[in-house]
Amino acid sequence: MDWITTVDHKKIAILYLWAGGLFFGIGGLEAILIRIQLIKPMNDFLDAQTFNELITMHGTTMIFLGVMPVIFALMNAVIPLQIGARDVAFPFLNALGFWTFLFGGILLNLSWIMGGAPDAGWTSYAPLSSSTYSTTHGVDFYTIGLQIAGLGTLIGGINFLATIITMRAPGMSYMRMPMFAWTTFITSAIILFAFPAITVGLVLLTFDRILGANFFEVGGGGSPVLWQHIFWIFGHPEVYILILPAFGIISEVIPTFSRKRLFGYSSMVFATILIAFLGFMVWAHHMFTTGLGPVANALFSVSTMLIAVPTGIKIFNWLFTMWGGQVRFTTPNLFAAGFIPTFTMGGVTGVMLASAPADFQFHDTYFVVAHFHYVIVGGLVLGLFAGLHYWWPKMFGRMLSESLGKWTFWTFIIGFHMTFFVQHFLGLMGMQRRVFTYLPNQQFDLLNLVSTIGAFLMGVGMIIFLINIYLTSRKPADASNDPWEDGRTLEWTIPSPPPEYNFKQTPLVRGIDAFWKEKTAGHTAMTPAEPVGSIHMPSATAIPFVMSVGIFIAGLGFMFSRDEFGNALMSFLFNNYIVTAIGLLITFGAMLIRSLYDDHGWHIEPEELEGR
Amino acid sequence: MTTAHAEAANGTLPHEPERATAEGRNKVLAFWLFLGGEAVLFGTLFATFLALRNQTNGGPSANELFHLPLVAAATFILLVSSLTSVFAIQAMHRNNIAQLRNWLILTVLLGLGFLGLEIYEFSVYVRHEEFGMTTSAFSSAFYTLVGFHGAHVAFGIAWISLLIGQLSYKGLTVVTAPKIYVSAMYWHFIDVVWVFIFTVVYLLGKVG
Numbered sequence: 001m002d003w004i005t006t007v008d009h010k011k012i013a014i015l016y017l018w019a020g021g022l023f024f025g026i027g028g029l030e031a032i033l034i035r036i037q038l039i040k041p042m043n044d045f046l047d048a049q050t051f052n053e054l055i056t057m058h059g060t061t062m063i064f065l066g067v068m069p070v071i072f073a074l075m076n077a078v079i080p081l082q083i084g085a086r087d088v089a090f091p092f093l094n095a096l097g098f099w100t101f102l103f104g105g106i107l108l109n110l111s112w113i114m115g116g117a118p119d120a121g122w123t124s125y126a127p128l129s130s131s132t133y134s135t136t137h138g139v140d141f142y143t144i145g146l147q148i149a150g151l152g153t154l155i156g157g158i159n160f161l162a163t164i165i166t167m168r169a170p171g172m173s174y175m176r177m178p179m180f181a182w183t184t185f186i187t188s189a190i191i192l193f194a195f196p197a198i199t200v201g202l203v204l205l206t207f208d209r210i211l212g213a214n215f216f217e218v219g220g221g222g223s224p225v226l227w228q229h230i231f232w233i234f235g236h237p238e239v240y241i242l243i244l245p246a247f248g249i250i251s252e253v254i255p256t257f258s259r260k261r262l263f264g265y266s267s268m269v270f271a272t273i274l275i276a277f278l279g280f281m282v283w284a285h286h287m288f289t290t291g292l293g294p295v296a297n298a299l300f301s302v303s304t305m306l307i308a309v310p311t312g313i314k315i316f317n318w319l320f321t322m323w324g325g326q327v328r329f330t331t332p333n334l335f336a337a338g339f340i341p342t343f344t345m346g347g348v349t350g351v352m353l354a355s356a357p358a359d360f361q362f363h364d365t366y367f368v369v370a371h372f373h374y375v376i377v378g379g380l381v382l383g384l385f386a387g388l389h390y391w392w393p394k395m396f397g398r399m400l401s402e403s404l405g406k407w408t409f410w411t412f413i414i415g416f417h418m419t420f421f422v423q424h425f426l427g428l429m430g431m432q433r434r435v436f437t438y439l440p441n442q443q444f445d446l447l448n449l450v451s452t453i454g455a456f457l458m459g460v461g462m463i464i465f466l467i468n469i470y471l472t473s474r475k476p477a478d479a480s481n482d483p484w485e486d487g488r489t490l491e492w493t494i495p496s497p498p499p500e501y502n503f504k505q506t507p508l509v510r511g512i513d514a515f516w517k518e519k520t521a522g523h524t525a526m527t528p529a530e531p532v533g534s535i536h537m538p539s540a541t542a543i544p545f546v547m548s549v550g551i552f553i554a555g556l557g558f559m560f561s562r563d564e565f566g567n568a569l570m571s572f573l574f575n576n577y578i579v580t581a582i583g584l585l586i587t588f589g590a591m592l593i594r595s596l597y598d599d600h601g602w603h604i605e606p607e608e609l610e611g612r
Numbered sequence: 613m614t615t616a617h618a619e620a621a622n623g624t625l626p627h628e629p630e631r632a633t634a635e636g637r638n639k640v641l642a643f644w645l646f647l648g649g650e651a652v653l654f655g656t657l658f659a660t661f662l663a664l665r666n667q668t669n670g671g672p673s674a675n676e677l678f679h680l681p682l683v684a685a686a687t688f689i690l691l692v693s694s695l696t697s698v699f700a701i702q703a704m705h706r707n708n709i710a711q712l713r714n715w716l717i718l719t720v721l722l723g724l725g726f727l728g729l730e731i732y733e734f735s736v737y738v739r740h741e742e743f744g745m746t747t748s749a750f751s752s753a754f755y756t757l758v759g760f761h762g763a764h765v766a767f768g769i770a771w772i773s774l775l776i777g778q779l780s781y782k783g784l785t786v787v788t789a790p791k792i793y794v795s796a797m798y799w800h801f802i803d804v805v806w807v808f809i810f811t812v813v814y815l816l817g818k819v820g
Binding site: 047089090154158159162165166192193194196199201203204207208211212213215217219220221222224226229230233433480542566592596597598 | 626634637638641642646647648650653654657659661663664667668669687745746747748749750751752755756774779782787793
C-alpha cells in the first residue's frame, strides 16, 4: 500500500526500476525467441505471424517500456539529489507519470493473451498497420497502450524541466550543474517537443482503425508516407531521448573514477544542446527510400552527418578526461569505458547510413539492425549498467558485488559484440530484416549461429546481474555517504539511502562538482545555505493510481467499442461506450477529488531531524 | 509560504496571488511548458490537415462546404471570451472576487456559445452535406483538427466552471489563484489556436 500511495521521488525511482526491469526481461525473452528462430535456415520453431508479433513487441517493449523507465528510474533517484533539492517540483505528478506508464505497459502486453499482439513492426508503418492488413486487435493495443504510457513520459518530462529550472540549490547556476542533470534537462525538453507528435500520430491511427477515418488509407485520399513523417519527427528525437541520459551517466562515472574534472565541461553542455537541436532536423533520413526526391534526401543526409560533430566532441572529452587521470576500473567505469568504443562504432555506421545513395543498399537489411543495436544497446544499455552499478549504493544503501559486476560486464559485452558485429556483414550480404526465415547456402548460416550464441551470452550476463542484485539485497545496508570515495556531486554528501527529506539543510554550491570542491578545500561536508528548520513534505495519495486505472479502463473500452460479443450485456456495455465512460468518470472523479481537498502536506520538525 | 497562507486567511492577498508561493510559481512555469507541448500537438494536426486538405475523395471540398459568416461569428465570440478572461485576471489582481466570478461566468457562457455554433456547424455538414469522419482524408483531417480544438474548448468550459464553484466556497487564496491564472492561460492558448484554424482551415479553404 505504501508503494501505491508514495509520492517520494526515491521510491518512485525504485518502482520505475522494477517495472522497467520486468518489461526489459519480457523484451529480452522476445529477443531470445527471435534469435532461436534465426539460428538456422528454414527453421520452423516459430511461424511467420508469431515472428512478426515478436519483433514488433520486442522493439516496442524495449524502447518504451524497458529502457525509458530505467532512465526515468535513474533520473528520479539522482536528479533532486544532484541539484540539492528536497523533491521534484510536482511529487503528485511524478507518481501519476509512473502509474500511467505502468498501466499503458500492462495494456500493451495484455495483447499476448487477448487475441493477438501488434504485428506491424515497432514503427507500425501504414498500410501494414491498417485494419485491412492487421485484422487482430494487436495494433489497437499498440496505439492505445503507447498513448497511455506516453502520457506518463510527457508528465515526467515537464516535471523534470520545472524541477531543474526552479529547485536548484543556492549557488548552482546552470553552468555548475552536473552533466547528468544537464542531459536530463535537455532530454526532458526533447520529450516535451517530440511526444505530442506521436500522440497525434497514434490518435490518427486509432481513428483510422476504430472510427474508419482515412488518414493513411490511400483509397480514401490518405497517405501512408504521412504516417512515416509523423512517426519519425517523434521517432528520431526519441533516439536522443534515449542516448543523452547515457551520455550524462558516462560524464559522471568517468571523472569520478579518473579523479579528474570532466574535460571540456562547457563544450559538453553545448554539444548536448546542439545534438538535441539537430535531432529534430533529421527525421527524414529514415525515409530516403520512400521517394522524397534528391533535394530532400541531400538536405537530410547532410544534417544527419552534422550530428557526428558534437558527438565526436563528447567522445574526445571523455577520452581526455581519462588521459592522465588516476583511472580505477570499477564495474561502473568498466561499463563506461566499454561504452566509448562500442558507441563510436554505432556512430560510424550511422554516418554510413546517413549517405542517401548508400542507404538504398543498406535499407531494411541487418546492417540497420546492427547499427541501431550498437547505438541503443552498446550505447544506452551499457550506460544504464554503468549508472545502475554506480548509483546502486545511493539508491539502496548496499554496494553491488564488484566481482559479479565484472562477470556481468565481460559476458554482456562479449555476447553483445558476437550478436551484433556479425549482423553488419549479414546485412551487407543482403539478409533482410523483419523476415522470419532465410534459405540455406547463402552464407548466412554460420553468422546467424554466431549471432544467436552471442544473444544467449548476453542473457547469461543479465542473469549474473540479477544474481548480484539478489545476493546484495541479503547483505546489510551499510554503504557510507560516499562509498566510491571519489564522489564529486551533491548526492554523495548525504546518507545512502537518503532520508525522505534528502537534505537536512540545503547545501550552498560554490563551483562545478560541488562536493569535490569542498573536499579539495579540506572540508568533509557542504556548507549549509539555511539553518535547520521545519521541512515541508507532500502527503502520500492513491489518487494517481486511481486515475491511471480509470485511463486503463477507458482505453480498453474504446478499443473494443466496435466488437461483437457473444454476450448481450458485454455488447451493450462496450458498443455504447459505457465502459469508456466509466473509465473516464473514474479518472475525472479522482481529479475532482484532488482539486476539492487541498493537500497542505505535513512537516518534519527540527527536533525529529536531530533525533536521527 | 506560511506568511502567504496567513495573509489569505486575513483577506489581505498579495498583488499577484498566483505567484505568491513556490507551488504557484512552479504551476505557472509548468503550465507554460505544457502549452509548449500543446503547440507541437496542434502543429502536427495542422501539418496533417495541410497535407490532406485537397484529398476530398469525391466528397465535398472546403470551398463548397464552409459558410464564412457562421465561422466569423464563432470567431468573434471566442475572441471576446479571451478578453473577458483578461478582465477576470485583472479583477483577481484587484482582489475583487465578485467581479472575478462574473467575468469568469461570462467567459464560460461565451465558450458555450462558441461550442454551440461548432456543434451546429458539424451537424449541418453531417446531415445535409453527407460529410462525415469516413468521407475522405480531408474530412478526417478537418474533424480531427477542429474537433480537437472543440474538445479543448469543452474541457476549458468544464474546468473554469469547476473553478467558479471552488471560488464560491474556498474564496480566493494562494492555492486557488494559480489555478484560475493557468486556466486563463489555457483559454488564451485555445483562442490563439482558433485564429490559426480560422486562417488555415476556413480562409484558405475558401480562397486557397
